[in-house]
Amino acid sequence: MPVIKGSERYNCQVLCLNRKIVMIRPKMWLANDGNYRELRWFTAWKQKEHLEDFLLPSDISEALSQTTVPFGYGYIQFLDTAVAAEVCEELFSPIPPHAELALNGVEVFLNASGSHHQLRKLDIRLRAFIGATHTRGGVYMYSNHQGCDGGRLYYDGCACIVVNGDVVAQGSQFSLKDVEMVVAQVDLDAVASLRGSISSFQEQASCKPKVSSVSVPYMLCESFKLQMLLSSPLKIQYHSPEEEIAYGPGCWLWDYLRRSGASGLLLPLSGGADSSSVAAIVGCMCQLVVKEIANGDEQVKADAIRIGHYADGQFPIDSKEFARRIFYTVFMGSENSSNATRTRAKVLAEEIGSWHLDVSIDGVVSALLSLFQTLTGKRPRYKVDGGSNIENLGLQNIQARIRMVLAFMLASLLPWVHSKPGFYLVLGSSNVDEGLRGYLTKYDCSSADINPIGSISKQDLRRFLRWAAVHLGYSSLAEVEAAPPTAELEPIRSDYSQLDEVDMGMTYEELSVYGRLRKIFRCGPVSMFKNLCYKWGTKLSPAEVAEKVKHFFKYYSINRHKMTVLTPSYHAESYSPEDNRFDLRQFLYNARWPYQFRKIDELVRQLNGDRVAITKSDEDTAGVRSDGGMGVIAAGSGNPSAGF
Known part of the structure; x- marks a missing residue:
């Protein structure tokens, strides 16, 4: 909880026992990167040397008959063991407190955390707990938030207990439960035994820096009993990335839906991979709700009855029936839409159970073009019909923006048409790679209330579709995944079909690489070029790598303004480009990148010259490095008497 001491506000863990506050432990290392801005609200506690007396507020003091409480960095010494808090980010700091606390005799570590879900992240978290206790012994008790934070993050629970590097209890990672308790029975003698067997631990403990403690005359442990197991x-237990995409956004959507007061969800369903993935996630959410109700979760049942507007005594027992009550899907076709995508959308909607509509937007498009022709005397044409690039792009954007307007109109009025109270939330379906490249129309149907896949890559979504076709029972998704991605905003001709990767000038696989280098590895054009020369050097020449990097940065920079209005998205990848939360870089760049691109050209000339030199040189000089970039470092083992 936040605690004000003097003029400062601290983020604290409050430790209580038998209606008394035993200690207030302020956080010493704050999370201030990625998704977190703790320094905006709190200051870090820096007085490690001693504990201070904290004067409790009068109402708390009266309720507890307690005036002051120890405040600061330290541990609690019980009659039979020592317990300490290590708060959230502190575990992941370069010198975590548990190392020093273990040398001071602390055997049990309590970590009350707020760790959000991210694809493939759980292993990092668990390795930290295991590493904290594997070489120095101890019991690590980790608890975590669970559910939607009211925004883009989903906290995925997975409370666990680790003893001497072994996980002995693990909670669920994705759950609709409000609270989940994880319990284990452990023998603290195992901690003492391990520590006593490690000579280096004994030596370091003998000259440790002393940490302050609070003495509590209380026994935490039970005595030895034969019947105790x-x-x-x-x-x-690890989920595959495909399962994480299903259950993480599914649980987040349910939490968001039940807490927002909305009556359901509406999705523009095109029959393509992205919108079909969102539909499958909503279907998974409905399956989870029905499953939890069958397992006896009364809170989920009450929420489902309220949102689905069930009559007295009724509640969801079938996911398709529940989906029909709370989920609208709309195929908004035009003259450029194919029968294949229309059919795929209809079949998937039937498999999930949504209330599906098939709407033509051609009349609205024609009305807008007629208005434009009346104003200007000109009517734009598609490129395949002889129009310019500007005309072609304008005609595509008209369709895309009409779909956004129509989606919000249907979300607000369809409940009224069907005599339902409330409103529906509009779901977006643009993926992280399209956002990074800016391959979307500003304020088109990517603009929505929330987006479950906005930071999930196209590659992961395609793997998810293959998984969901089997494990969620939506078999049509296999056909969706096999179809080439297309926006279907241009006319289909016998000799031309619009394809996303051709339009973008780069593949989705390449976009994932660019995204990680740009955000996670903080690369600009020159350092990205260098990295990709090492990564792609066996299949592409330096000039080809340079062309790809320049092409990416050109469109990345001219489309950065779109990141300021991206729909709030479920956070699943740390390279999400949404600048309102994840990417705090500016959105105005010099799209020509004059210095950086000139430097890349210089490096290309240098590398091409080096290649010629290497080809002409003797074999024994071919491995000499040509620039100040990366060298080769080798590690090995050999005869210990041979020297270094």
């Missing part, structure tokens, strides 16, 4: 090491 100790918790055994478990095989850690």
